[in-house]
Amino acid sequence: MDTLKNLHCWPDGVTGPVTDYRLALFSLLDRAAERWGNVTYTIFEGAGRTYAQVKDMAERIAAFLAARGIGKGDRVAIFLPNLPQFPAIFFGILKAGAVCVTCNPLYKAHELHQQLVDSGARAAFVMDHPQMYPTACQVAEGTAVDTIVVCSIKSFLPPIKAFLGGLLRKIPKSDSRHPDHFDLDAVLRGFPPQPPAVEINPEKDLALIIYTGGTTGVPKGASLTHANFVFNVMSVHNVVRYPHEEGGPDEQLRLGGFHTFLGVLPWYHSFGLTLCLLWSCYTGSRLVCVPDPRAGKPPFTYVVDCVQRYKTTVVIGVPTLYVAFTNYPLLEKYNLTSIHACGSGGAPLPVEVALKFEEKTGSVLFEGYGLSETSPVLTLNPTDKRRRKFGSVGLPLPGTDIRIVDPENPTRLLPQGQDGEIAACGPQVMKGYWKRDDENRTAFCQIEGKRFFLTGDIGHIDEDGFVVITDRKKDMIIVGGFNVYPREVEEVLYQHPAVELAAVVGVPDQHSGEAVKAFVQLKSGAAATEQELLDFCKERLAGYKRPRSIEFREKLPLSVVGKVLRRELRAEELKKSRPS
Secondary structure, three states: OOHHHHHHHOOOOOOOOOOOOOOOOOHHHHHHHHHHOOOEEEEEOOEEEEHHHHHHHHHHHHHHHHHOOOOOOOEEEEEOOOOOHHHHHHHHHHHOOOEEEEOOOOOOHHHHHHHHHHHOOOEEEEEOOOOHHHHHHHHHOOOOOOEEEEEOOHHHOOHHHHHHHHHOOOOOOOOOOOOOOEEHHHHHHHOOOOOOOOOOOOOOOEEEEEEEOOOOOOOEEEEEEHHHHHHHHHHHHHHOOEOOOOOOOOEOOOOOOOOEEEEOOOOOOHHHHHHHHHHHHHOOOEEEEOOOOOOOOOOOHHHHHHHHHHOOOEEEEOHHHHHHHHHOOOHHHOOOOOOOEEEEOOOOOOHHHHHHHHHHHOOEEEEEEEOHHHOOEEEEOOOOOOOOOOOOOOEEOOOOEEEEEEOOEEEEEOOOOOOEEEEEEOOOOOOEEOOOHHHHHHHEEEEOOEEEEEEEEEEEEOOOOOEEEEEEHHHOEEEOOEEEOHHHHHHHHHOOOOEEEEEEEEEEEOOOEEEEEEEEEEOOOOOOOHHHHHHHHHOOOOHHHOOOEEEEOOOOOEOOOOOEOHHHHHHHHHHHHOOO
């Protein structure tokens, strides 16, 4: 699809594709430090670090890595939550010419070991923590990792909090330290801000290997280049507009310290990395570090406190984040009107959730779509209420080509409006899966001389050029020969006032092949019966689409970025159906 035809659908001022994206990714930090050196970049517990300070730290880290013999193309793991050290470490690895491997800090030993072995990481940055540090020590044995750098939060706290935290032993730390491991504070003191001279080919050299289930659910490393990320950040900035606070025309995010991003999405995931850590850097904005979104009493209080305390203007999250905002029991006590623009992705955004959040905050919430393999954004809804289209994930970013193909024969294009597999081509699409030639042969196809990534998602392009996701290929349920897309059923369940989270899967049925089963997590203090929800669906869905049963759960399983894990629920049901 020619994205230039859709420019009239974007807010006024949106131009064609960005063209100046062939840059080393660390140039975003260099540019910000040069233009806004004294502007605060990271904020954590009231303590700030400026762009100049973060660049200085990054260059000291790069010098340390070079002294350890780590350079062009070597892989370095980051095993950290959203701490203020993260941006400096990320950019420092890149300035050494190395490749970041971002790891979920909640991983168990076997999960982390798999990534370190597969990536061949030579070094790892780890939080000084009673669980994370011992886990890293345990799994590093038998891998190529010979350099471990331990990061404490104490030196990044305001002096009084660091003092009291140490005095009261509230600052997390491991019980013991291996004598051969390095302390990040000592590294920053002991090395000059003199990174090695490295030549970066932005379109060929990797910046990040990020592990994802992809379209098969088997963890594999998406290999993403410097240019992948720079294009994505610049393109998102190009199309996002938000209402002017004084009633003027919608405007781009202002540069140089005007905005404050809520850093609640995990930065070890491409969604949080690109849309929070990198976009805030590109715009010279502040970034509030939120290591644990569930912190506080009641849970989520820390996040709401941060929005009010730091007057957050930009929030990027998954639908469950906005559900948490709208259902937070003490929300009326907080002033959240500083929020201007909010993006949602990672899972379908229920319309009811979006409207409730906008009503409570006065902001505009827009949905997008992408994958880890596409660094991640492919499409965005126009970010004004006149042009956005609920039920769609928006328009392809200018310069991004989206096609709908036959799932069984991806070289066959399907007509506009017909559901098929979504294929994507653009400067943000990964080079391929790390060391997975067989996977790459099936993950990509040639269409009209261009290389397209097969997303594994099912959808269509409507009459206005908007992309509509109907579901993942593997999530589709077939009931008596009819296709049922879980998202459609979930949207109905979300309309019920007692439902907080919902997930729908197909379960074996001897009569219809598959039947629809729903799993529901109720809002705190709410009540509903299975029959009540079944009747609710009966009024809103065709017979073959309606759940045949509903199971209530205290908590639904979520991924690291807040997606409800249908595959876990489906696996449980399949296990039940097998003969013992």
